[in-house]
Amino acid sequence: MAARVVVGIDGSASSLVAVEAATREARWRDADLHLVHAFIWPVMHVPLGPSALGPPEGGLRNMADRLVAEAEEHARKVAPDVRVTSAVVTGEPLTVLQAQSRTAQLVVIGSRHMGGFIGLMVGSTAVHLTAHGHCPTLVMQAPGDATGPIVLGVDGSPAGARAIEFAFAEAALRQADVLALHTWTPWNAQMPAPIDPAMPYAGTPGSLAEREACLLSEALAGHQDRYPGVHVERQVVRQGTREALIEASRTAQLLVVGARGRGGFAGLLLGSVSQAMLNHAHCPVAVVSGASTAR
Incomplete structure (x- = not known):
């Protein structure tokens, strides 16, 4: 077919x-x-x-x-x-x-x-x-900026891996750049291993930010090798995910997110971030579910 x-x-x-x-x-x-x-x-x-x-x-x-x-x-x-x-x-x-x-x-x-x-x-x-x-x-739902990048929301979840693949493939087709954006706050960050087992919630200063930067690098690993012609800018920001992605969408030609990701509630098929993007993004939005295949 x-x-x-x-x-x-x-x-x-x-x-x-x-x-x-x-x-x-x-x-x-x-x-x-x-x-x-x-x-x-x-x-x-x-x-x-x-x-x-x-x-x-x-x-x-x-x-x-x-x-x-x-x-x-x-x-x-x-x-x-x-x-x-x-x-x-x-x-x-x-x-x-x-x-x-x-x-x-x-x-x-x-x-x-x-x-x-x-x-x-x-x-x-x-x-x-x-x-x-x-x-x-x-x-x-919005025209977007034809000369802007493809903004990719990265949360490090297995469900988000297909969204990353889709964004890189789409960027190659459009000959566009990718802005890979990962956001975190102390409330949703993955906690690093504690220095002292007696203080399980303590870590070295800046360890959360370093861990979240590593998470973005790990999530993107291998994709640039498969798409060497795609230029990628990486951003790790301490901010709410919805606010950061909506702001980034102002100058984007496309926003790519997973249907659900880290922090999603069990039983919901569409995550709160995805729904917020459909309602408030300033450019077209591609939603890629964990079961999707960008063939």
């Missing part, structure tokens, strides 16, 4: 932005672009054809076909050389796109779709896919 990038479309301005981003991703990856519209109306048992009193081109099914045709035309304007396929799939967006993610390199969506709930800053489709998708999910 050919590699492919999937994009969810619903006729909104947000989904057209996603189509543009997905088309570029497909071109970079030498992959097919697959446009998917989740057609929920048959499930709700409503009439799909044109009304007897309306024009023959009316009706929900014809509207869905027009949405797909418009998205195809938009994609071909962005990259005429990318092979484009499309499908109108019966079902609600969450289930349809999750199923599509099983055979995709990447799923791209807008930050708000028609299926989003009023009052949520980021659509329910985006939250669901980043937690349950079978491949990385790229959410286009």
Whole structure:
């Protein structure tokens, strides 16, 4: 099966932005672009054809076909050389796109779709896919800085290892730099071994900061060897993770985080940091789950 990038479309301005981003991703990856519209109306048992009193081109099914045709035309304007396929799939967006993610390199969506709930800053489709998708999910909630780096949130967790691999691979495709950012506070840092067993919480001055710097180096080890053309800047800051990543996203072209990492609560499929990025980042956000594969 050919590699492919999937994009969810619903006729909104947000989904057209996603189509543009997905088309570029497909071109970079030498992959097919697959446009998917989740057609929920048959499930709700409503009439799909044109009304007897309306024009023959009316009706929900014809509207869905027009949405797909418009998205195809938009994609071909962005990259005429990318092979484009499309499908109108019966079902609600969450289930349809999750199923599509099983055979995709990447799923791209807008930050708000028609299926989003009023009052949520980021659509329910985006939250669901980043937690349950079978491949990385790229959410286009802000344009980002096209000349900026890819900001990578590194926490040293096993779940975050796939996010690191995705960020380096993406940087190589985009010919972009990587800003690997690791944050810590005395409340979430991994405690170093004590000097005196009688004082298990005591260490030498600066030992926490040194340990966190080593954690970042260890997490990135080997990736620069596999991607020698990617320039990496490392930053270790004593600051809350959400605040630091949101600030770094102001000048980034993409922010990459894991779905869950160190400090996540058992039972939550999407970590608090990932959710905060989907709501507040100033650039597109790629969320990579521990079970994802950036093929």
